[in-house]
Amino acid sequence: MKRIQTLIPASLLSIVSLVSGNAWALSCDEIMNMVEVNVPTNIVVMTVKDSGEQFTAEEIKCLQSKGAPEAVLNQAKAMSAASAPTETRAPKTPEKATKSNALDSDEDVIGTKSSKKKIEDLPEQGSEEGEDPDAIKQAIKLFRAKKPLTASAMLYELLDKQQYPEQETKINYYLGRCLEDLEMFHTAQYHYLQVVKKGTTNPYFNYALPKLVKIARFTGDDTELQKIVAKIPPESFPRDAKNHLYYLLGVRAYEDNDLSGARKHFGSVSTKSPLYLKSEYFRGVIYNQQGKLKSAVRSFRDVYREEVELYNDPRYLREVEEIKDMALINVARIYYGIERYDEASKYYDLVSRDSSYWPEAMFESAWANFMQNNLNDTLGQLLTVRSPFFLEDEWLPEASVLRSLTYFNLCEYKVVEKSLLDFEDRYRPMHREMKDFVKAYSSEETRKMADEAWDRYFAKEGKVESVLPKALFNRVLQNNDLAGIVRHLDVMSEEEALIDKQNPKWRDDVGPYLKKIIEADRQKYKKRAGLLLIKEMARQANTLDDLLGQSEIIRFEVVDAQRVDYQYKAQSGGISEALKQVDLDFATAATYIYWPFNGEFWSDELGYYHYTERSSCK
Numbered sequence: 001m002k003r004i005q006t007l008i009p010a011s012l013l014s015i016v017s018l019v020s021g022n023a024w025a026l027s028c029d030e031i032m033n034m035v036e037v038n039v040p041t042n043i044v045v046m047t048v049k050d051s052g053e054q055f056t057a058e059e060i061k062c063l064q065s066k067g068a069p070e071a072v073l074n075q076a077k078a079m080s081a082a083s084a085p086t087e088t089r090a091p092k093t094p095e096k097a098t099k100s101n102a103l104d105s106d107e108d109v110i111g112t113k114s115s116k117k118k119i120e121d122l123p124e125q126g127s128e129e130g131e132d133p134d135a136i137k138q139a140i141k142l143f144r145a146k147k148p149l150t151a152s153a154m155l156y157e158l159l160d161k162q163q164y165p166e167q168e169t170k171i172n173y174y175l176g177r178c179l180e181d182l183e184m185f186h187t188a189q190y191h192y193l194q195v196v197k198k199g200t201t202n203p204y205f206n207y208a209l210p211k212l213v214k215i216a217r218f219t220g221d222d223t224e225l226q227k228i229v230a231k232i233p234p235e236s237f238p239r240d241a242k243n244h245l246y247y248l249l250g251v252r253a254y255e256d257n258d259l260s261g262a263r264k265h266f267g268s269v270s271t272k273s274p275l276y277l278k279s280e281y282f283r284g285v286i287y288n289q290q291g292k293l294k295s296a297v298r299s300f301r302d303v304y305r306e307e308v309e310l311y312n313d314p315r316y317l318r319e320v321e322e323i324k325d326m327a328l329i330n331v332a333r334i335y336y337g338i339e340r341y342d343e344a345s346k347y348y349d350l351v352s353r354d355s356s357y358w359p360e361a362m363f364e365s366a367w368a369n370f371m372q373n374n375l376n377d378t379l380g381q382l383l384t385v386r387s388p389f390f391l392e393d394e395w396l397p398e399a400s401v402l403r404s405l406t407y408f409n410l411c412e413y414k415v416v417e418k419s420l421l422d423f424e425d426r427y428r429p430m431h432r433e434m435k436d437f438v439k440a441y442s443s444e445e446t447r448k449m450a451d452e453a454w455d456r457y458f459a460k461e462g463k464v465e466s467v468l469p470k471a472l473f474n475r476v477l478q479n480n481d482l483a484g485i486v487r488h489l490d491v492m493s494e495e496e497a498l499i500d501k502q503n504p505k506w507r508d509d510v511g512p513y514l515k516k517i518i519e520a521d522r523q524k525y526k527k528r529a530g531l532l533l534i535k536e537m538a539r540q541a542n543t544l545d546d547l548l549g550q551s552e553i554i555r556f557e558v559v560d561a562q563r564v565d566y567q568y569k570a571q572s573g574g575i576s577e578a579l580k581q582v583d584l585d586f587a588t589a590a591t592y593i594y595w596p597f598n599g600e601f602w603s604d605e606l607g608y609y610h611y612t613e614r615s616s617c618k
Contacts, residue, residue, distance in 0.1 A: 027239070028062035029272065031072065041069045048075045055079055133164055136171065143178055149506055152178035156510045169195050173204045176211065179514075182502075184495050186488070186521065187514045189215045193224060200236040210240035217274075219491050220315070221484035222248055223528060234268075243273035250282060259286045274316055277303050277323050284330060293334055300334075303327040325355040332364065341368040359385045359394045366399075370406060378406050395475035395540075397427055401547050404554055413558045420551045420558075427544055429467045434541035441534050450530030451523055457533070458486075472540065482532040485525055492518050492525070 031048060055076045063073055132140075135158060143151035155175040158164060164171070176191035188211070195208035209232075216222050229248045237245045250265035263286050266279035273279075284299030304327045308320050332347035348365035351358050366381035382403045385396055400423040407415045440446060441453050456464055457473065477483050496518055499511045 027270065028059050028066065029270065031063065031076075032066045032068065041071050044069070045071050045075045048072060048079070132167065132170070136164065136167055139171075140174055143174055143181075146181075148178040148181040149503060152182070153506055153510055156513060160513070169198050169202055169204055173208055176208070180211065180215075182498070184498060184514065185215050185218060186492050186495050187517050189224065190517050190521065193228075196228060200232065205236075206238040209245075210238050213241040213244045216244070219484065219488045220480075221488035222251075223481070223485060223488075223525075226252060243269050243275055247273075247275045247279055250279060254282060254286065259290060262286055277306060277308065277320060280306075281323050281327055284327065288330070288334060293338070297331055297334055300327040300331045304331075321352075322356060325351050325357045325361070329357060329361055329364065332361070332368075336364070336368055336371075339371075341371045344368045345372075359396065363396050363399055363402075366402060370402060370409075373409075375406050375409060379403065382406070392469070393471055393474055395469075395471040397423070397544060397547055400426075401550055401554075404551070408554060408558065416558050417555060420555050424548060424551055427548065430469075430472070431541060431544040431548060433467055434537050434544065438534055438538045438541055441530075447531065447534070448527075450528075450534065451526035453530035453534055454526045455530075458529075475540070476533065476536040479532060479536055482529060482536065485529045485532070489522065489525055489529070492522055 031044065060073070060076055063076055068076075135154065139151045139154040139158070142154065152175055155171050155178065159168070159171050159175065162168075172191045172194040176188045176195070179185075179188035179191065192208040192211045192215070195202065195204050196212060199205065212225060216225050225245070225248055229245050230252055232245070234242075234246070234249070246265050246268040250262045250269075253259075253262035253265055263283055266282050266286075269275050269279040280299050281303050284296045284303065287293070287296035287299060304324050306324075308317075328347050328350050332344040335341070335344040335347065345365055345368045348361045348368065351361035355361070362381050363385045366378045366385070369375075369377040369381065382399050385394065385399050386403070400419060404416045404419045404423070407413075407419065437453070437456070441450060457466065457468075477486065496515060499507060499514055502511065
């Protein structure tokens with residue numbers, strides 16, 4: 001009898017092999033994915049068993065409703081248990097308020113009533129408190145009784161006096177919980193970090209790490225998580241944090257040029273995660289770098305076509321739209337790279353006019369038209385991106401060089417020369433300032449003062465005079481890591497203001513401690529931002545250096561081309577005069593209405609400009 005071999009998709013085989021080697025947190029969906037692609041039941045059971053996962057009643061119900069095989073269901077039931085000690089619940093009626101818990105009167109608790117900043121909480125079962133000192137028990141009871149101000153004051157006092165060093169982790173954790181309830185997210189993050197740094201064996205690790213992930217989602221800043229993620233074994237990732245952590249592992253591997261490792265980590269992010277689209281986008285970038293163009297296009301198309309569940313987060317929805325637009329642009333770039341310029345143009349045209357990436361798509365599409373010798377289309381698109389609607393916000397110095405190249409191909413040498421001289425006059429001072437800025441922080445010693453580099457351009461007071469336009473800094477802040485730090489710095493400033501609005505007693509006792517944390521971290525974050533700013537400035541300075549060099553080369557070519565043109569005109573005498581008398585009809589297609597451009601821009605006309613330049617080449 002022949003043995004029947006079941007074929008398992010490669011992506012799933014990688015999951016099975018990893019699970020067999022190490023504990024791996026499995027969700028209901030991941031188990032059912034194995035079932036649906038005909039993985040043998042005994043392998044699924046072995047995978048569930050080896051995962052070491054403890055399944056909740058909700059997960060078992062999910063497996064039942066989706067028709068999991070009986071053997072798989074029985075294995076999951078055998079592994080069902082509480083994942084943490086049972087919590088001793090606070091009584092429904094809190095104890096009578098003492099003098100200290102009067103801190104939590106409604107008018108004093110600023111921040112807890114706001115819904116604008118509320119970030120979804122994560123489930124927690126708590127921990128056994130039978131052996132805790134009475135002071136800690138009382139603080140935790142007050143926290144659960146929705147008295148975060150009073151509870152945080154008590155916990156801070158315990159931490160400050162170091163009364164119970166063996167309970168320091170628990171105190172830090174619940175102090176973080178109190179501060180989070182007060183919408184003081186940065187100082188909450190600080191205390192959760194103290195818990196996570198104690199390691200995976202700490203009973204509060206699995207609670208504190210998801211809290212850090214939640215705060216990172218709120219601030220948009222992953223820098224603290226990026227520092228610790230590689231030190232945590234994937235099998236120790238808490239369920240509520242693992243998608244975010246796999247994503248960060250992927251980013252870290254990508255930055256280390258470990259493309260295969262990055263693809264594996266990104267592939268571990270669940271399709272249900274808000275980070276799935278970013279992960280799939282990264283996979284497309286990696287496929288492209290590996291020369292797997294078809295796979296890259298497939299990943300980018302999947303990103304564009306993916307239907308996203310609505311989240312009540314405008315920032316997330318904006319990010320989704322942006323990443324879909326970037327996926328289209330990357331497909332266009334792939335076609336451009338293989339010289340299929342007509343296909344590239346089609347994908348550039350799919351980018352929404354409302355997108356923040358539309359000017360960039362329009363500019364790159366102008367290059368595609370230039371390569372197809374559609375020079376009047378190129379000039380029309382460049383007129384759009386160089387219009388006042390984008391001039392102040394979009395950093396596209398390349399547009400001036402492309403415009404000059406286009407007129408060069410039309411043999412309009414005077415236009416080319418003037419355009420390039422204007423370009424050099426405008427951008428040389430900017431180039432000089434950027435180079436001087438980067439040079440000032442090029443040594444190891446000066447890079448330690450990167451916080452000053454940040455303040456040079458972004459401090460609210462004491463900014464230096466600069467020739468650099470707002471558009472350049474808009475481009476620099478497209479660096480997601482830098483943008484996240486900037487947002488986090490704003491969160492710190494808001495938190496200081498929130499501390500000042502609290503009950504005077506709490507503000508004077510706990511406030512200085514929290515402000516000290518914020519101020520120390522602000523300097524660290526500004527230093528990180530400064531280093532990223534220096535890096536981005538160096539990149540933009542190098543780009544400008546190349547463009548200015550190209551400008552000089554083109555001007556040299558113009559002089560040579562003018563010499564050839566003068567020779568031709570001297571030899572062909574009256575032909576030029578005869579051509580001037582030819583009556584040309586610049587007719588347009590019947591589907592278009594032709595309006596001559598009078599120098600006035602209208603938003604509904606952007607993207608539809610078309611030149612009628614005739615080539616002056618002989």
